Amino acid sequence: MKVGFEHYLILSALLFALGLTGVLVRRNLLVIYMSLELMLNAANLSLVAASHFSPGHSLDGQVFVFFIITVAAAEVAVGLALIVALYRRRQTAHVEDLTTMKL
């Protein structure tokens, strides 16, 4: 069976579901962050596939992915700095110990 757009979309959806499951299931802030990265990568894969299989082979999807990667790198830097600041104050990276903002 020829690999088409659908195959890439299904793979991307499965990867996104994996990332979402990780965010919901895991309790370590760092692992939750890695699952977020997995979800971002799933979105990237679908964008690149869309750009490849589009009728005019437009490169817009690839430019989008380029920007997403840049923003994700900035986001990782800020997020990890926040985690370090949090850890310095609370000595924990566990979401169950961080319930101050809970209603």
Next chain:
Amino acid sequence: MQDALFYLFGFLTLLCGLLVIANPFSRNPVTSAMFLVLAIASLGGLFVLLHAYFLGAVQVLVYAGAVMVLFLFVIMLLDVKAEERRKIRGLTGKLLVVFGPLSVIAILFLFFKSLSAGPPNSDPNPTLEGGTIVLGKLLFTQYLLPFEIVSVLLLVAMIGVILLSKKDLR
């Protein structure tokens, strides 16, 4: 050949992604980070299969290189112990266990439903390839403004990180 490579890389990506979120042998964040590197590298392979050569290289350089080094650095800095299995307490926790996988299944269901409704038409022979020349031209003409904004964003993120990691954070 390309189809076999797609299945190989796709399987590797999914397997490593699964091992990131639920590794039966170790709950150490370092193991998760290493498997995330593998997943991202195989995603880079998929990008190359899609003729996005520059993005494949960027994926490996930026993600598997810089971002993951940052992750590992923070993990080592925090000295996070392997996560012991905590018991899920209370009614909310039990509800979460039920509704979490349920929402994932719902999203997948919606996805497959919309996929079967209208299959997108695909062109089998690609002509334009995602090399550096075409992508660079696009970046510096049509997408010049987003490009400049992203550079400002990176600067803002850098200043923010320096402020956040100061010792006497108020």
